[in-house]
Amino acid sequence: MPIITSTYKPPFWAKRSFVSTVFSGLARTVNGVEQTRERIILPDSDFLDLDWSYANSTSNKVVILLHGLEGHAQRPYITGTAKLFNDNGIDACAVNFRGCSGEPNKLYRSYHSGATEDLEAVVNYILKHKDYSDIYIKGISLGANMALKYVGERNHVPKELKAVIAVSTPCHLKGSCDALLSLKNKHYAIRFLDHLKKKLKPKLEQFPNDISIEDYNSIKSLIDFDHVYTSRAHGFKDAYDYYDKASCLQFLPNVKIPSLIINALNDSFLSASCYPVKEAKENPNVYLEMPKYGGHVGFIDKGNVYYNERRALEFVSELN
Incomplete structure (x- = not known):
């Protein structure tokens, strides 16, 4: 334990990895999310743009959303989660990595799969300037690897940080790169x-x-x-x-807060080494769910609420 038996059943037309991946990346739209941008300055003088959306009533909970390679905070896989969490009383802070908010960043460096110093800056900013008792992190693809590395590479995380959800996670970056180059x-x-x-x-x-x-x-x-x-x-x-x-794989044994990984078995971006079965069995804080279908971030479900979004909300709700 804990290997989770998935209940995900896609529509018949979305079972193929290519179809679910491409539809979700290019055709899906999410309406009804109002975002307010806030810029924070990083310790090295560069900046990050954070796109906030809020629950209808004052909330003491927030989910930090991390996008994938060459994504941004307006991608449907980000706004879909933001909308669902906002509708259920949780604010959302969607991070645009360096150079991904529509404006080039200032430095030669930008972002990468393991740039947890930038995630740490976001968490620290929220802790210092906002009033949240519960913080969750949900990462997609590159952002998922970053989230798990962040919580696994350190001996202590802020007490306010309650859970991580990682979707379509390239836990082993070399394996994922090899898969992408196939x-x-x-x-x-x-x-x-x-x-x-x-x-x-x-x-x-x-x-x-x-x-x-x-x-x-x-x-x-x-x-x-x-x-x-x-x-x-x-x-x-x-x-x-x-x-x-x-790669976050090496840090999973040290994860000390509940962390859910959802990696579809038909995700063509992931190699066999990206499914951390051994790590999940040996660490009670690492929950691994491996749906048969879903492609890469393509967990199409009813009502334009994706399965990974619903599971993320269920996962954090079960902590209370």
């Missing part, structure tokens, strides 16, 4: 790389001492991007060093 995921990999390179290009002029046009032109794949940019910009030796040190 032929079946070629279209996804090309799309991600295109977004990443477009965002990196302006930094060629801003930071000529950090990256050259030759470096930029050498980036032909996601692993090249991590070799040339992600690793060097964030203090790692190379992409493999980054994958090794930033």
Whole structure:
């Protein structure tokens, strides 16, 4: 324990991983979420933009929402959770990682799967400036890895932090990278790389001492991007060093608060090493749910409330 038997049953048309993943990423819309933006300054002088949405009545609970690779706080997988939690009396703080809020960040560095220093800054800001007794974190994909690494890499977390929910989690980053680079995921990999390179290009002029046009032109794949940019910009030796040190898998044995991982068995972005069965069986705080279907963040369900969103609310509600 605790391996959780999933009850997720998608519509018949959404059983294929490709269909559920693409529909959820490109076709889903969520209405009725009013967000208010707040900018916080980080210790290194860079900034993060936080998009807040609130419950109808004053709440002493908040969920911090972390998006995935090249996402932002207006993606439906973020606003869907925000809406459900707001409707159930819980405020939502949707984080835009550095450079993801529509405005380039100030520094050469940006964000990555293990940048828990930025999550720590958000948690500390909320603790200092807001009045919440209960804080939850829900991360999606890259954000899920970050959330679990944050709670697992430290011996103590704030007493107000009650739970983590991690969805479509690349627990082992090298395995997930290998999966993304496989032929079946070629279209996804090309799309991600295109977004990443477009965002990196302006930094060629801003930071000529950090990256050259030759470096930029050498980036032909996601692993090249991590070799040339992600690793060097964030203090790692190379992409493999980054994958090794930033993966949350190694930190799961030290997780000390209830943490739910929902990884679909047909998620083509995840390798076998991204399903931490052993870690869940050995740590009573790590709950692993492996639905047969769901693709990558594609847990389509009734009423435009996704299964992972409903499970997240159930998980935190059961703590009370």
